Amino acid sequence: MGTLNPTAVKRWIALEMKRLREAAGYDRAAAAERIGKATTVIAHIETSRNLPAPADLEILLDFYGVPERASFFRDLTRRAKRGRDWWIKFDQGVYEWFNLYLGLETGAARISTVDLVVLPGLFQTRDYAHAVIREGRRWNSEAELATMVELRMARQEIVNRPEDAPHIWSILDESVLHRQTGGPKVMRDQLQHLMDLSERPNIDVQILPFAAGAHGASDGMFVLLDYPPEFGGDPGTVYVENRREGLYYEDREDLIRFRKTFERLQAQAENPGRTRDFIQKLAREVNDQ
Template sequence: MGSLNPTAIKRWIALEMKRLREAAGHDRTAAAERIGKATTVIAHIETSRNLPAPADLEVLLDFYGVPERAQFFRDLTKRAKRGRDWWIKFDHGVFDWFNLYLGLETGAARIRTVDLVVLPGLFQTRDYARAIMRAGRRWDSESELDTMIDLRMARQEILDRPEDAPKIWSILDESVLRRQAGGPEVMRDQLQHLVELTERPNIDIQVLPFTAGAHGASDGMFVLLDYPPEFGGDPGTVYVENRREGLYYEDKEDLIRFRNTFERLQAQAEHPGRTRDFLQKLSRELYEH
């Protein structure tokens, strides 16, 4: 659990405490009565707003029929309290709804992405990121923009973790690769960076070519996140972002829909083994004269 951070731990504790309560057949009112507190206390635990107090944790786990898990949960809550999310130094410029995503991405064991408009942040070069972010919104200062670019580059450090780097599978629409964000030189360097990423054993990239025709994925992007075995029972998360907010889906039916869409796109896209050749050919076609 070395890569897991306080945000990811709090989320898992919340999900698991809710799952255990429901499996035991209790509602929030009954759980709150057992610890002698307001129902809002249980709600705050189950939405990851607050960590459970040690004494409440003991009583609740016994009430849910799993007293043997108390030590494990105590250790996790201590770790969440001691830990510090790495992006805290960038926090003044991060949207509240994105904080959770940063925690989940850092703690994920597998990340699958579909991107139809721009490249995923984990793959962007600095110059490409600058072009995309400058076009996406009005910044109060160049310093603010630089800070957010630094954050995006810092996120990519998970790709270099020596022991538990996540497995990445990315599906990119061909239009993303042809759109000259930042101009020809920026895109040439960006395509070369993608070629280098295809050489990593933990990264698979597929291009969804124009010739694939209609694909039925109307969202501009979505990310499927799966977590390490230590977080047993975690259903995973789908993250979808638009201009106003980030949306998180964790219901079973929603997860199935997005996973099915991903699998359909996998079948339509170029095989990962041919991605490198596709990217190199595209780079020569567009940017070499």
């Protein structure tokens, strides 16, 4: 779990502590009584607001019937306390609701994306990102805008990790590639970059062609994050973003619905090989302009 960050670790501890309590048949009040503290202490642990104190962790895991997991949880809590989220230097320009996504994206083993308007941030060239971010909101200064572009570029480090880069599966609406974001030169470079990425073994790109007609993602983009095997029992996270906020779905039934939608879109979209041919054709057309 070398690439996992404090945000991802705290989230998993919170989810797992809640899951173990519910599996043992106890409510929060019973767990709080067992450690002699207020119910809010359990609530804060299970919402990742606070990490469990070492003594409380030992008692709770024994109470939940899994004392053998104490050593593993102690190691995780130490990591969460020692670690430092990489994006902290960009913190002034990051929406509070986006902090969690940055942590989950960094720790994900698989990232499945559906995008209908622009390319996913992990695939964007610097010039393309600048054009997209500039139009995204009103900026106080060029320096503030530049900081957000640097944040997007820094996120892409996970794509180039030498040992445990995530598997990324991207489904793009055809309109994304026709829209000349930033102008012809920017789009030409972006299409070539996308081609290069699509040839990597850990990246799959599919175009959802206009001919596919209506589809299951007509209500907008979403990202499905799955985590490493060490986070056993974690159902994953779906992230949906709009102009005002980022929404996180972690209920199993919600995740099943999003996974089924993604599978339907995979079936409707061009396969990765035909998609590469499609991108090449578009790149040539932009070159001819």
